[in-house]
Structures are given as structure tokens and as C-alpha cells.
Amino acid sequence: MSKSDEPSLIQLARESGAHIQAEPLDLGSRVRDLRKSRGWTLEQAARQAGLARSTLSKIENGQMSPTFDALKKLATGLEIGVPQLFTPPTKGQVTGRRDITMSGEGQTHVTTTYEHELLGSTLTKKSMLPYRSRVRARRFDEFDGWVRHDGEEFLLVLTGTIRLYLEFYEPVEMRRGDSAYYDASMGHNVISTSPEDAVILWVTSLG
Numbered sequence: 001m002s003k004s005d006e007p008s009l010i011q012l013a014r015e016s017g018a019h020i021q022a023e024p025l026d027l028g029s030r031v032r033d034l035r036k037s038r039g040w041t042l043e044q045a046a047r048q049a050g051l052a053r054s055t056l057s058k059i060e061n062g063q064m065s066p067t068f069d070a071l072k073k074l075a076t077g078l079e080i081g082v083p084q085l086f087t088p089p090t091k092g093q094v095t096g097r098r099d100i101t102m103s104g105e106g107q108t109h110v111t112t113t114y115e116h117e118l119l120g121s122t123l124t125k126k127s128m129l130p131y132r133s134r135v136r137a138r139r140f141d142e143f144d145g146w147v148r149h150d151g152e153e154f155l156l157v158l159t160g161t162i163r164l165y166l167e168f169y170e171p172v173e174m175r176r177g178d179s180a181y182y183d184a185s186m187g188h189n190v191i192s193t194s195p196e197d198a199v200i201l202w203v204t205s206l207g
Contacts, residue, residue, distance in 0.1 A: 014188060028062040034078050035060075049077025101125045106132065113137035115197075129204040135162060135192040146187025149206035153184040159199030165189045 003177065014124040019120075045063040046053040050073050058064040059074075075082045106117035115134040120126065137143065146167060155164070156179040164172045164180055167187030174180070182188065184204060192198040 016020035016177075026062070027066075027085065028060045030058040031056075031074060031078075034085075038078070045077065047071045051077075086094070107152050113142050124165070127206055129202075129206055131202050131204075132158070133200050133202055135160075135188075135189045135190055135198045135200060140165060140189060140191060143189050145152075147189055148187055149204070150183050153182055153205070154186070154203040155180045156183075156201040158199040158201055160192055161199045162195055162200065163191050163193050164206070 028111075032199060035042070040044075040048065042053050042056055046056040049056065051070060054072065055064070055066075056074075059066050069162065071082055071085060075085055077198060089139070099122050101119045101121070104117075106119050107121040109116040109131075113136055115136060117132045119130040119132060157174050157176050159176055161173065161175045164174055166172075166182055172180070190198075190200065
């Protein structure tokens with residue numbers, strides 16, 4: 001991934017859609033949307049949360065403000081964290097969207113130093129760009145300088161061994177299972193140090 005190649009990979013995901021401003025949160029509607037997204041009736045959701053059906057109905061219709069204990073029960077029943085009850089989804093409703101990428105079926109993006117496989121590539125307006133990469137580079141000088149882009153980045157070594165170069169740190173030797181999280185605007189590069197090409201998982205923020 002050369003200095004000129006990497007931004008095009010990030011740009012590929014960023015150009016899939018602009019940020020949408022979320023509407024003010026209506027807790028009752030949020031709870032109703034979460035319940036309906038799971039295909040539950042009021043009775044089923046109330047039973048799951050350990051609340052009376054009438055209590056849940058009043059919460060959904062804005063007729064009562066739930067206690068913190070009721071909020072904890074709701075979150076537990078919906079299998080989410082309490083903060084998620086107050087986090088409006090992007091479009092003001094639960095979309096239930098998903099993308100499954102079978103092994104080897106991701107969108108490919110090849111450079112002189114990496115072979116990238118983009119994951120979740122059919123989803124637009126993503127907050128993260130996940131991709132699996134085969135590291136072909138064996139020397140730092142194979143790169144056209146540092147790779148830099150906006151956001152933060154998470155790296156997990158899947159196979160082989162690598163050397164992670166970060167602009168303000170000493171190089172780090174990493175092997176399968178090792179991970180790193182760093183500021184992606186800081187110069188960074190990765191090379192394989194194993195006989196075979198190492199394979200890593202990268203997740204880059206797009207916010």
C-alpha cells in the first residue's frame with residue numbers, strides 16, 4: 001500500500017454516503033422500534049424485561065418516565081446496554097441492516113505492498129471500514145513514504161508475523177493474536193517478517 005494507494009481505499013468507503021444528522025431522541029419510540037425490530041409483541045417484550053405489559057405500553061406511548069431500575073430491565077430484556085436506549089440510530093429507526101462476507105468473497109483491492117479484501121462492502125454510510133490484508137512487503141523501503149489518513153485504526157494479526165512501524169514509536173514485532181490500536185493520521189506501515197505473507201485484519205474508523 002503506497003502513499004498514493006492507501007487514501008483511495010479509505011476514500012472508497014467514505015464516498016459511499018454522507019453523514020446524516022440524527023433526529024432528537026424519543027425514548028418511547030426508541031423502545032418501540034427496538035421491540036418491533038426483534039419481532040416481539042408487547043407481551044413478549046414485557047415478559048423478556050420482567051415488566052408489566054401496562055408499564056411497557058405507557059413507556060412506549062410517553063405516558064410515564066421509566067425509573068432507572070426499569071431502564072436496566074428494559075436494556076437487559078432487549079440485550080443491549082442502557083446507553084443504547086438513548087442512542088438514536090442513524091435514520092431515526094432501527095434498520096436491522098447487515099452484511100455477511102463469506103471467506104474469499106470480499107471486494108479486492110491490490111497494491112504493490114498489500115492485497116486487501118474489503119469486508120461488509122455492500123453496506124453504505126458505514127462508520128468503520130473492515131478489511132483483511134495479505135502483507136506482501138518485506139522491507140520498509142518498499143513503501144512510498146508513510147501511510148497516513150484520518151481516523152483511528154485497529155490491527156489484528158491473523159497469520160504469520162509482522163513488524164509494525166509507527167512514526168513516533170520504535171518498530172514492534174507482532175505475531176498471531178497480537179493487536180494494535182493507533183491514530184491513523186500518524187505515519188504507519190506494516191511488513192511481513194515470516195517466510196509466508198502475513199495476514200492481518202484492519203478496522204479503520206470513517207467518522
